[in-house]
Amino acid sequence: MDIKDINQNQEDIPPPRIIGLTGGIGSGKTSVAKILEQKGFPVYYSDDRAKNIVNQDPELKDHIISLLGDEAYLDGIYNRKYVAGKVFNDAGLLDQLNHLIHPAVKIDFEKWVSAQTSEFVFKETALLFELKLNEQCYKSLLVTADDNLRIKRTMDRDDKTYREIETIIQKQMPEKDKIKLADYVIYNNSDRDDLIIETDRFLDQLV
Template identity: 35%
Template sequence: MRIIGLTGGIASGKSSVAGLLEALGAPVVDADQLSREAVKPGTAAYAAILDLFGPDLISADGSLDRERLGNIVFSDPEARKRLESIVHPAIKLLAEERLAELRHGEGKVAFYMAPLLIEAGAVDRVDEVWVVYLDAETQLKRLMQRDRLSREDALRRIESQMPMVVKKSYAKVVIDNSGPWEETAQQVRSVWEREIVKPEGRG
């Protein structure tokens, strides 16, 4: 089983690319989904976050108010580090469990989609890295539109992450999502054919 890490910056289009890869036949383990599971009510991480940030973060349904928590940590680097010290180990346990299940399965390839794959030191969980990239101005515009943020708030969130040009240096494959989705989708299909289908055929 070949595990490929799929990453990129905020609003780069990782989920859309992952959806297409899934449609092409690859299972996808989503770190964002794991992060939700890791902090569900009743988990140790949930309790630790409430101890750290207070009960105001509890939503009406008992879950964490992720939007409010995001607003806190994106404006306070120290708070973000404390949150990550709680969440990242919990995600790691879940990720390793899911990836181990896949490695013992019958498939040939799977993707681990993780926005902070590199920042969290999780590159060793995968065999190679693919990066979904877009230029800085396009990233800013898409984030402002997607999350209805001011330019200042969007910049703060982007600047809290590793620069996209640095992430590219870790990549075996770069998928440029700066243009229309149709162009990106064609790139993904071409990469799939070149990197996944043809190597299997040669084997």
């Protein structure tokens, strides 16, 4: 199913309905987002937009430097590796950083949504349920997979060890809790062809 099948014959387009798209590391969340884009659906990539915002917003830069020190930026560019090291084992510091970045992303997202004409738009974010962003969405879609498969995919993609990825997974909200909160769930334990089929099934249910 493509977006043209959903939007055909619409003369007066209502405000877009927001679908929250989430999934843990190695789940295939971004793969689903790309499939949706290929079908014509607008997708807002929260992490990518945040990367731009922390580099482009002077006031936000000042606040982050005040919180984490001058090393948070190298030659004016956000030092993600340094910041990740500072907040990874410090929940309080991470919470303070999130309270700086997320409001700026929220404003950016609202501007983005206002420029869309599709009936449905997707907000891709890893923290949909952790930040209760699903409460601002029409529906939520979770992409999940078996832990061992998620770890293998991430090892193939990133320069990280099994233990490093396992630690990241352990710090994320448990999959069983996300499944309970999600309106729709795609189990991505097979190949891309199967993922496309499952995405189409989700779109059928959405309509």
